[in-house]
Amino acid sequence: MLQVLAVTGPIYLVIAAGWLxxxxxxxxxAEMRVFGKYxxxxxxxxxxxxxxxxxxxxEVLNPVFAAAYALGSLVAMAAGILWAxxxxxxxxxxxxxxxxxxxCSNSGFIGFPLVAQVFGAGTAGVGLALAMVVxxxxxxxxxxxxxxxxxxxGAAAQGRAARWRTALAQSLRGVVRNPMIHGIAAGFLFALLGWRLPEAAARAVNLFAASCAAISLFVIGGxxxxxxxxxxxxxxTAVAAGKLLLHPLAVLAAVWLLPPMARELQTAVVIMAAVPMLGIYPxxxxxxxxxxxxxxxxxxxxxxxxxxxxxxxxxxR
Structure with missing residues (x-):
């Protein structure tokens, strides 16, 4: 148990520091929102x-990981809607x-730092990218x-269908403008073509990446x-139980049902589902x-x- 607390403890100590x-x-x-934008x-x-x-x-394109996360998440979403x-x-x-x-997990601000504590930034980054795509x-x-x-x-079916199309179009426009999706797309492109950044640019990107975990957890607390x-x-209570218990259990069931993948990815996808909801939920x-x-x-x-x-x-463990 002390080994486990050594993993989760730093995560929540940084969250507590942001709150304090x-x-x-x-x-x-308001300044927390500025940090969040960064x-x-x-x-x-x-x-x-x-x-x-x-x-x-x-290594990057793992359809089983994405399918397990998607199936489990859809089950949790459907259960939440039906309950409500x-x-x-x-x-x-x-x-x-x-x-x-x-x-919908807070995969970037909490999921990544937690998986990185367990498996390192490489596995955590791949898991984060696949989770964010889903x-x-x-x-x-x-x-x-x-x-x-x-x-x-009393809404007409035609009006309801038009509203659905408009809502989906707005959501997809937001996805296209999302800078995290841009990072994923650029990373996929470089992996596909075997490109590498010049050393100075790569070091600058590393500096930005290294600052992510601590600041994101600090923002959650604040x-x-x-x-x-x-x-x-x-x-x-209902939402918390659905997010922290039902969601990871549904993803775990999907992992069992789907073809096998690396054990660390099996663990990472369940952890990603077990973290609290996304930071912009309210x-x-x-x-x-x-x-x-x-x-x-x-x-x-x-x-x-x-x-x-x-x-x-x-x-x-």
């Missing part, structure tokens, strides 16, 4: 480029946000399209300051008026994940 620094006024929440636009793209460009295409719709009686937009929270091209566009498709009881979960225990929920619930669920899930991730790593 923001809580005590050293940084503001990670999203510079550090993470550099990290993804490094992880992919320095490996062969055969049928059990909690929520409207379709709120149900889609619940499904998103249960299925999240950005499948899970997020699907969840947002379902949320935007809620036109009310972003949790000021979030209150009072009065939403039922929703928070922002995506804000458009539909569910940002308070999403922020509370993010807080509860992040706090609870210390216990669940430590237990998961202990079991996997």
């Amino acid at each position: 620094a923001t809580r005590w006024g050293l940084f503001s929440r 990670v999203i636009h510079l550090a993470l793209p550099a990290l993804l480029f490094n992880a992919l460009s320095q490996r062969s295409v055969a 719709r049928r059990v909690a009686g929520k409207p379709l937009s709120a149900s889609a946000i619940v499904g998103m929270g249960m299925s 999240e950005n091209f499948l899970l997020l566009p699907l969840a947002l399209a379902i949320a935007d498709g809620d036109l009310g009881e 972003s949790l300051v000021g979030i209150a979960a009072r009065g939403m225990a039922h929703d928070v 922002i995506l929920a804000q458009k539909h008026g569910h940002d308070t619930m999403a922020a509370a669920a993010q807080l509860g899930t992040t706090v609870a994940s210390f216990v669940t991730l430590t237990a998961l790593l202990w079991v996997l």
Whole structure:
């Protein structure tokens, strides 16, 4: 257990440092958004480029990893939507946000640092790239399209279909503009063609990539300051259980059902599914008026994940 805590402990100590620094006024929440922009636009793209460009295409393109992550995530999303719709009686937009929270991981800000602690940055980078492709091209566009498709009881089928097409088009435009996708695409291209950056440029990219893990975890901690979960225990518990328990179990089942892959990739895909939801979850929920619930669920899930991730790593070891 001490070996496992040596892996998870640093992750949550940096998150706690970000929370304390923001809580005590050293940084503001607005400044956390600036740090977050740095990670999203510079550090993470550099990290993804490094992880992919320095490996062969055969190592990078692992369809079994992507399929296991996609299948397990779709099961978790469907379960979240069904629970919210049928059990909690929520409207379709709120149900889609619940499904998103249960299925879309914070693979860049928490998943990568955690897998890197276990297997090193190479495996973690490949896992992060494949997970982000699934999240950005499948899970997020699907969840947002379902949320935007809620036109009310009397909506015509034609109007609903038009709204779905518009929502999917908006989601895909966001994917095309995503700098992390640019890093993935450039990394794939360099791996495919066998290119290498000049030494000075490569060292600069390495510097950006090396800064990613600590700053991303620090941002997570600072972003949790000021979030209150009072009065939403039922929703928070359901979303947290779906994200931290159902999602990794569904991905694990997919790993068992699909053809075998390297043991470290099997472990990495389950860890990626077991981390809390993506950092912009409340922002995506804000458009539909569910940002308070999403922020509370993010807080509860992040706090609870210390216990669940430590237990998961202990079991996997």
